[in-house]
Amino acid sequence: MPNRRDDLLDATIDVIGGSGIRALTHRAVDAAAGLPAGSTSNLFRTREALINAVVERFAERERANWEEIALTALPTTPSELADVMIRATHTATGPQRTLTLCRYAILVESAIQPALREQLLATGARVNAWFRTWLRAAGSADPDRDGPLLANHWTGLILHELAIPAPAFDPGPQIRAMVEAVIRPAQEVAS
Numbered sequence: 001m002p003n004r005r006d007d008l009l010d011a012t013i014d015v016i017g018g019s020g021i022r023a024l025t026h027r028a029v030d031a032a033a034g035l036p037a038g039s040t041s042n043l044f045r046t047r048e049a050l051i052n053a054v055v056e057r058f059a060e061r062e063r064a065n066w067e068e069i070a071l072t073a074l075p076t077t078p079s080e081l082a083d084v085m086i087r088a089t090h091t092a093t094g095p096q097r098t099l100t101l102c103r104y105a106i107l108v109e110s111a112i113q114p115a116l117r118e119q120l121l122a123t124g125a126r127v128n129a130w131f132r133t134w135l136r137a138a139g140s141a142d143p144d145r146d147g148p149l150l151a152n153h154w155t156g157l158i159l160h161e162l163a164i165p166a167p168a169f170d171p172g173p174q175i176r177a178m179v180e181a182v183i184r185p186a187q188e189v190a191s
Contacts (some may be wrong), residue, residue, distance in 0.1 A: 004163055008033055008040050009057035012050060017098030021105045052119060058103055058121035065096055066130070067105070081170075082137040084177040085154055089171045091180060095112065103126045140183045149182045 011033035024047065025041040033039065043096055056077055069088055075081035086122035092100045110116040128147060134145035135150075154175070 009054050012054045013102045016105050017102035021109050055119050076137050078179045078183045082176045085175050086172050092158050146182050153178050
């Protein structure tokens, strides 16, 4: 259940996802949360502390989104994995667009803040481990190879849609082609 801290971090996600990292100030978060001036700085004394806390919060929210999808699907074939990835793409670029934009903004910020990079790697490692499990279930003979290929393509596809939205965005054909080209059953790898 969200608490005041989570409410402030969700408002931070809204500020970053809606206006970019440069718009992030304690005052902007207070306004987005509908709280009196100074509320955010009472919990997060510095902008850096606020950014570090929001990394954990957006990772938590993204994990919850993925778990919601996982409760309804355990892909056991490449086609089912593609279906799940397509569904996740629509969620990331639709109802969770602001959350996704926040993640990308912080990823870019991590290029100049090495401490953020370490934190993002740690939260990303949990997602990667989980995705490898899905790859194995879908028939991948080499999830360590296949995971980055699919995840990096998927990430780029979403980034492109967020930056240059297509009126009739349909990630299905691209994701299906990528999944089918990358996931090779064990018998194909052995031959």
